[in-house]
Amino acid sequence: MSTPEIDERFDDLVRELRTIPGAPDELRARVRALGERQPEHPRRPRVGRLVLVVACLALLGVAGIAAVYGLVTSGGSSTQEKAAGTVAGSGGAIRGEPNRVPRVHAAAKRPPKATFAPTTTVTLSAEGAAVNPATLPPTQARLQQYGATMLLRVKGVNGLSRTTARAMRITRSLGGFVASVDYGTPNRKSGESYLTVRIPNARVQQAVVRFSSLGVILSQQISIRDLQDEANHEAVQIIRLQREIDRLVAKLRGSLSPEERVQTQSQLDAARAALRARTEQHAGTLRRGRLATFRLELTTRKGAVVPVHHGKQGRIGRAASHAFGLLAKIVAGGIYTLIVLTPVLVIALLLLVASRLLRRRGAERLLARA
Amino acid sequence: MTFRSARIGTREARPSFAAAAEVHLDAVYRYLLLMTRNDATAQDLTSETFEKALRAWRRFDPRRASARTWLCQIARNTALDHFRGEERRRRREEHYAAEPGEAAEPQLPGPLSAALRAGLAALSAAEREVIALRVLLELDGDATARLLGISRTACSTRLSRALQKLEEKVGDDVHA
Numbered sequence: 001m002s003t004p005e006i007d008e009r010f011d012d013l014v015r016e017l018r019t020i021p022g023a024p025d026e027l028r029a030r031v032r033a034l035g036e037r038q039p040e041h042p043r044r045p046r047v048g049r050l051v052l053v054v055a056c057l058a059l060l061g062v063a064g065i066a067a068v069y070g071l072v073t074s075g076g077s078s079t080q081e082k083a084a085g086t087v088a089g090s091g092g093a094i095r096g097e098p099n100r101v102p103r104v105h106a107a108a109k110r111p112p113k114a115t116f117a118p119t120t121t122v123t124l125s126a127e128g129a130a131v132n133p134a135t136l137p138p139t140q141a142r143l144q145q146y147g148a149t150m151l152l153r154v155k156g157v158n159g160l161s162r163t164t165a166r167a168m169r170i171t172r173s174l175g176g177f178v179a180s181v182d183y184g185t186p187n188r189k190s191g192e193s194y195l196t197v198r199i200p201n202a203r204v205q206q207a208v209v210r211f212s213s214l215g216v217i218l219s220q221q222i223s224i225r226d227l228q229d230e231a232n233h234e235a236v237q238i239i240r241l242q243r244e245i246d247r248l249v250a251k252l253r254g255s256l257s258p259e260e261r262v263q264t265q266s267q268l269d270a271a272r273a274a275l276r277a278r279t280e281q282h283a284g285t286l287r288r289g290r291l292a293t294f295r296l297e298l299t300t301r302k303g304a305v306v307p308v309h310h311g312k313q314g315r316i317g318r319a320a321s322h323a324f325g326l327l328a329k330i331v332a333g334g335i336y337t338l339i340v341l342t343p344v345l346v347i348a349l350l351l352l353v354a355s356r357l358l359r360r361r362g363a364e365r366l367l368a369r370a
Numbered sequence: 371m372t373f374r375s376a377r378i379g380t381r382e383a384r385p386s387f388a389a390a391a392e393v394h395l396d397a398v399y400r401y402l403l404l405m406t407r408n409d410a411t412a413q414d415l416t417s418e419t420f421e422k423a424l425r426a427w428r429r430f431d432p433r434r435a436s437a438r439t440w441l442c443q444i445a446r447n448t449a450l451d452h453f454r455g456e457e458r459r460r461r462r463e464e465h466y467a468a469e470p471g472e473a474a475e476p477q478l479p480g481p482l483s484a485a486l487r488a489g490l491a492a493l494s495a496a497e498r499e500v501i502a503l504r505v506l507l508e509l510d511g512d513a514t515a516r517l518l519g520i521s522r523t524a525c526s527t528r529l530s531r532a533l534q535k536l537e538e539k540v541g542d543d544v545h546a
Binding site: 006007009010013014016017018019020021022023024026027028030031032034035036037360363364366367368369370 | 386387388389391392395396398399400403404405409413416417420421424450453454456457478479480481482483486494495496499501504505506519529530533536537540
């Protein structure tokens with residue numbers, strides 16, 4: 001009679017308790033009427049399934065955004081790359097960012113056309129990674145001031161010494177000269193060497209290639225300043241001054257009053273002085289246009305790593321790289337948010353558990369009193 | 371009586387609400403009757419329980435609990451709401467009335483002896499509840515413990531004490 005776990009001595013009690021009647025007919029009819037009604041609300045999807053679907057959609061959305069971002073920021077077709085490599089019209093400057101290396105390469109393959117900015121600067125640099133040499137050549141048809149700064153990594157102090165000497169030999173072999181050398185090895189393991197060399201503009205491309213082979217290029221900056229307009233202006237001024245001097249000399253040969261002679265002589269002296277200054281300035285401009293300045297910094301620093309060949313990456317590769325970069329940022333953001341929100345979530349969870357516990361105890365007390 | 375299966379296949383058979391109500395109506399009513407000791411209140415609470423169950427029927431998952439246990443859980447919450455309301459009403463009356471009116475003694479229907487009725491009246495609702503679940507509804511120890519939110523051991527102890535107390539009360543009444 002008794003169910004398991006109920007002591008047999010309570011059998012009579014149990015038997016009598018089980019005589020408590022069931023639901024009366026009136027109640028049964030009410031509940032049956034309820035049962036004939038269909039549930040009012042349509043069946044809703046389960047919360048867990050809904051969360052899963054939302055999470056999947058969110059993941060797909062993030063992946064889609066990353067893919068679109070990667071494609072948009074990976075650069076356009078080869079036409080776009082060439083366009084990026086073309087030197088800007090007037091007053092502009094091209095500045096290549098570390099992740100824009102392929103664009104600079106496009107520039108290197110295709111020399112700039114006949115339109116020139118007063119100054120064009122191309123910078124290649126990468127934190128801890130090597131970059132490829134950019135052989136942006138000067139245009140022979142115009143007078144240009146060419147400057148290049150290269151940071152190269154070499155192996156060890158012995159390598160630094162050999163490389164410095166080799167750079168000097170290269171300079172001489174190209175018809176240039178070494179303007180300055182600053183070589184220092186503060187300890188046995190590391191050292192740095194700074195060279196400023198002048199190379200004829202006609203040999204700039206060879207110089208870039210040969211200097212690039214001295215070590216791993218860590219950063220590179222090339223600047224081209226157009227001097228043609230400046231030189232033309234100086235030449236025109238020189239011709240004008242020459243004509244003025246000729247006129248004044250002719251005037252002095254004629255008949256002049258003593259005051260006029262003194263005044264004309266004074267003007268002639270001033271014009272000759274101006275001509276000398278202008279001629280020297282023009283010679284300097286021509287010199288600057290003939291010789292390119294290379295500043296080489298050789299270092300043994302081990303901050304750099306294995307070269308990364310950005311130039312060989314296609315558009316798909318860049319797009320994937322950018323997309324993964326964005327995904328990494330999103331994941332990092334998510335983790336950061338989680339770290340920030342974790343204490344709040346833990347407190348909320350504790351409050352929830354505490355409230356449920358209190359509610360349960362309240363119910364226990366209530367039933368004990370009732 | 372027809373049992374419609376809402377889901378067929380990998381999931382457990384899920385009875386229709388009407389079928390579940392038909393099968394478990396007596397159990398729910400008896401459970402609430404023993405807790406409240408009042409037939410009218412038990413009927414009202416039973417109706418309320420099944421209305422709530424109908425609204426929440428889509429959330430019933432037979433893999434997590436039997437229909438009887440699920441309905442008893444709803445009935446318990448309904449009864450707790452009722453007791454809370456009653457307590458609030460009693461406090462209000464105590465606050466405003468100099469002498470609270472004598473409430474009518476609830477009556478249990480059925481062929482119960484006077485001694486048993488008196489014994490049950492001496493028990494608390496919590497004690498009557500465990501008797502109802504284990505003795506009348508014949509729920510197993512685990513299901514009862516889960517329903518009450520206590521451990522299985524605590525559930526057994528509570529049942530044993532409640533029956534012991536009831537036995538003593540009935541015995542005292544008979545001797546008297």
